[in-house]
Amino acid sequence: MTPPAATPRRRRPPGTLCLVSLGCAKNQVDSELMLGRLRQAGWVLTERPEDAQVIVVNTCSFIEDAAQESLETILELARYKKSGSCRRLVVTGCLPERYREKIVPELPEVDLFLGTGALDRIVEAVGDRTGAPKAILPDPDTLAVGSLNAERVLTSPHTAYLKIAEGCDRGCTFCIIPRLRGRQKSRPPEDILAEGRDLVDRGVKELNLVAQDTTHYGRDLDPPVPLAALLHHLAGACGGARREGLWIRVLYGHPESIDEAFIRAVAALPAVCPYFDLPIQHASDRVLRRMGRNYTRQGLRRLFRRIREIVPDACLRTTVITGFPGETEHDFQQVLDFAEEIRFDHLGAFVYSDAEDLPSHRLPNAVPRETAQERYDRLLSLQLDIAAEKNQRHIGRRMTVLIEEDLGxxxxxxxxxLQAPEVDGVTYVQARPGVRLPLGGFVAAHIRDVMEYDLLAEAP
Structure with a gap:
């Protein structure tokens, strides 16, 4: 007589885990990928660190302020090892990659450090590693872009960042990203298209393409794949025949690598937002040379003029650094004049952040922090006026709005x-009495007023 089959025992979850993500959208993608791997491994995910047995902090250290925020967050979460359920604290991302073995003795509260080249080993990292090294820090160039082909736990159900490349080949003197992320490695287009289709099938309405240098995408592939070609394939593969059905937005471009084919693709494809995110960093030729940015003020002027010729409704976003070493008042005035001339729809700014491991640290004539801050304030004051004036042109227009939150x-x-997530303004939409607008849906709203960076609208 055959004995009855044994009832399979349900596998006990390894524990409860909370991941705190800091920094940019590229870091957010890394966090979502790690969460996907952890969920597949059976971990129960929570947003409450006080309830977690394992806490993971995915850090940023692009500038000193970001590194300081990462350190403060780590120390704040470490207290749950005493007052909460936490038995293991893991730190991942750019902070351990930047400071490597030097950081280990500085943070004894941390059980393991995981560099950017080892994020695919997160499941191993959160497990019990008694007697194992406290840091896994391989060369970031060793992490294959194939590691991006994995399930993600999305932060937002309706908008997602789609990473198309990793690393950077630039040599900007103020930036440490090539050392933290390695040389540029573009994802094969078929992998990007597959992920794009999957995200849309999951209900995502907005795909934001990100990389350290998105407009340099594909030049390292064999054969090369232009970004314009990728956009055409992605819009087709994801069914984005109409902008009202899907938005594709390109973020983190570089003025030097943008070409006319890309501009024309934005103009031709209804699914692609007419949004150009091109950080210029400065508008003085002298400062641009010191920054290692291989373009000129006149070249920027020609580029933005050409964009507006081909895409008349183009939305221009840029970023500027104030107080870079050697920046004079005359140099800064050129930034103000250029911002006044081009009239960017969105402009972000950073006060220069110095660090000993940056090439720019060796440049003479450091600008006092208070001077850099004062210039930052003047630039954003000017941009506030420009943005308010430019937003006025939307009053009376009907614009498609992606609804994200019910405010009551x-x-x-x-x-x-024309508004990217997290970095630009928002649009407030008043619904008719008794009507609830669909979250994640597109609504044609009438713009009635502006509020500095934000728009006020009514649903029909």
């Missing part, structure tokens, strides 16, 4: 195609 009392918040 019939008020909803969302964004137009």
């Amino acid at each position: 009392n019939g008020m909803f918040s969302g964004r137009t195609a």
